[in-house]
Each structure stands twice: as structure tokens, then as C-alpha cells.
Amino acid sequence: MYPISRHSQRLHLRELRPEDAEGVFAIYGDARATEHLSFDPRTRDDVxxxxxRSVASAMVDPRQEYALAVTEASDGRLIGFGRLALDPHQPRAATFGFALRPDTWGHGYGTETVRLLLACAFEDLTLHRVWGARSPHNTASARTMDRAGLSEEGYIREHILRGGRWRDSVTHSILDHEYMALPPARP
Ligand SMILES: CC(C)(COP(=O)(O)OP(=O)(O)OC[C@H]1O[C@@H](n2cnc3c(N)ncnc32)[C@H](O)[C@@H]1OP(=O)(O)O)[C@@H](O)C(=O)NCCC(=O)NCCS
Structure with missing residues (x-):
């Protein structure tokens, strides 16, 4: 499906564009934002x-990857990055990820972003299952996924290799019928 475009009260989830690299670098190049992610801060060239690559992946048919920009609806500024990747080994399932620029944390944007990604997954792409993996130390991510309606489901042992050390992940998921039964979003 192309293009993805979904609005919430304050945010817009849209297709990534080449000119978004600077905004994404403010997240992926930041040590705080990447502290619990699977990689060290990226360089500008990496980003x-x-x-x-993400922009090109949107044109692959059938599309497997949805790399999306999260922008402020009021002024269009990019504040985050969200991703849904269809699971090739499971019918109608995807993993997802999300990250916001640190100066925007603590105002409910994380929850709003996850809800937008779930709306895209279940309403646009009619998926059955969406799941994400977080670092066991990533409390903000755990709380955000919980608040958006996902359930913690278990551990993947020694899942991530970062800085030469293995790290476990904790997985969270939500199914289509659980998404449909969620109460209307609290502000
Ligand atoms: C995870 C992230 C998106 C949360 O964004 P946010 O806008 O601050 O989230 P919200 O304001 O919607 O808060 C959602 C919940 O998380 C809690 N929370 C947010 N930051 C927290 C922190 N540092 N420690 C503990 N809880 C935290 C909030 O209190 C809220 O929970 P509550 O409803 O019980 O009060 C943001 O911290 C981020 O981008 N982190 C870096 C990337 C990352 O870790 N992504 C997840 C990968 S799995």
C-alpha cells in the first residue's frame, strides 16, 4: 500500500522523504534516543x-517495509520515525519500532505515535498481529506500548548484539481483535 497518511490530534504519520534525513539524524544520531536501541548512534552518512533505502523500499512490490515519518500536524516538523516490517515467515504479521526526538519526550507523543502505527497496521494493512521488541531496561518503551494497548509477552534471550555484548529483548504484541476492542484513545 502506498502512500500511508494518517492523522491524530497532534501528529501526522506519512511516507518518509529524502529531505527527512536531517530530522531522522536528530534521533538516530543522538546517544539518548539510541541508548536502548540495537545500534550505536548513526552518522549523518548512515542516516x-x-x-x-527506506524511500526505495516503499516502491517494492509487494511492499514489505513501511518506514514512516512522524511530524507535528501544526507545522510539519519531523519529530519521530516509525517502522512496520512485514514478517515473511508469518501470515499478516509485522514487527514495529518507533523513536522520537528527545526534546519531545514526556508529552504523550510516543503513545500517539504507536496508536498511529497500529491504525496503519490494522486498518490500512489489515494485519493480524503486530509485535515489538525492547531492551529490558527500556521502561519508557514498555510504558508506551502498554498505554497503547499492547501486552508484554516474553523474552528473547541474547537477541541483540551491541558493543560486542549480547542483550535480551522483551517482546510486546497486539492482535487485530484486541486492537478493535480498544477503548477510544485517551488524550
Ligand atoms: C519510548 C518513547 C517513544 C516514549 O515517548 P514519549 O513521548 O515520552 O511517551 P509518552 O509521553 O507517550 O509516555 C508514555 C508512557 O511512558 C512513560 N514514560 C515516558 N518516558 C519514561 C521514562 N523515561 N521512564 C519511565 N516511564 C516513561 C510515561 O510516563 C507514560 O506512561 P504512563 O501513561 O504510565 O504515565 C521515547 O522515550 C523514545 O523515543 N525513546 C527512544 C527510542 C526508543 O526507545 N524506542 C522504543 C524502541 S522499542
Whole structure:
């Protein structure tokens, strides 16, 4: 499906564009934003390449990857990055990820972003299952997924290799019928 465009009260989830590299670098290049992610802070060149790959992946048919920009609805500024990747080994399932620029944390944007990604997954793409993996130390991510209606489901042992050390992940998921039964979003 192309293009994805979904609005919430304050945010817009849209297709990534080549000119978004600077905004994405403010997240992927930041040590705080990447502290619990699977990779060290990216360089500007890394981010340019990631954005270019992501933009190209939107044109693959059938589309497997949805790399999306999260922008402020009021002024269009990019504040985050969200991703849904269809699971090739499971019918109608995807993994997802999300990250926001640190100066926007603590105002409910994380929850709003996850809800937009779930709306895209279940309403646009009619998926059955969406799941994400977080670091066991990533309390903000755990709380955000909980608040958006996902359930913690278990551990993947030694899932991530970062800085030469293995790290476990905790997985969270939500199914289509659980999404449909969620109460209307609280502000
Ligand atoms: C995870 C992230 C998106 C949360 O964004 P946010 O806008 O601050 O989230 P919200 O304001 O919607 O808060 C959602 C919940 O998380 C809690 N929370 C947010 N930051 C927290 C922190 N540092 N420690 C503990 N809880 C935190 C909030 O209190 C809220 O929970 P509550 O409803 O019980 O009060 C943001 O911290 C981020 O981008 N982190 C870096 C990337 C990342 O870790 N992504 C997830 C990968 S799995």
C-alpha cells in the first residue's frame, strides 16, 4: 500500500522523504534516543543511506517495509520515525519500532505515535498481529506500548548484539481483535 497518511490530534504519520534525513539524524544520531536501541548512534552518512533505502523500499512490490515519518500536524516538523516490517515467515504479521526526538519526550507523543502505527497496521494493512521488541531496561518503551494497548509477552534471550555484548529483548504484541476492542484513545 502506498502512500500511508494518517492523522491524530497532534501528529501526522506519512511516507518518509529524502529531505527527512536531517530530522531522522536528530534521533538516530543522538546517544539518548539510541541508548536502548540495537545500534550505536548513526552518522549523518548512515542516516542518509537509511533514509534513501527506506524511500526505495516503499516502491517494492509487494511492499514489505513501511518506514514512516512522524511530524507535528501544526507545522510539519519531523519529530519521530516509525517502522512496520512485514514478517515473511508469518501470515499478516509485522514487527514495529518507533523513536522520537528527545526534546519531545514526556508529552504523550510516543503513545500517539504507536496508536498511529497500529491504525496503519490494522486498518490500512489489515494485519493480524503486530509485535515489538525492547531492551529490558527500556521502561519508557514498555510504558508506551502498554498505554497503547499492547501486552508484554516474553523474552528473547541474547537477541541483540551491541558493543560486542549480547542483550535480551522483551517482546510486546497486539492482535487485530484486541486492537478493535480498544477503548477510544485517551488524550
Ligand atoms: C519510548 C518513547 C517513544 C516514549 O515517548 P514519549 O513521548 O515520552 O511517551 P509518552 O509521553 O507517550 O509516555 C508514555 C508512557 O511512558 C512513560 N514514560 C515516558 N518516558 C519514561 C521514562 N523515561 N521512564 C519511565 N516511564 C516513561 C510515561 O510516563 C507514560 O506512561 P504512563 O501513561 O504510565 O504515565 C521515547 O522515550 C523514545 O523515543 N525513546 C527512544 C527510542 C526508543 O526507545 N524506542 C522504543 C524502541 S522499542
Amino acid at each position: 542518509e543511506a537509511i533514509v534513501a
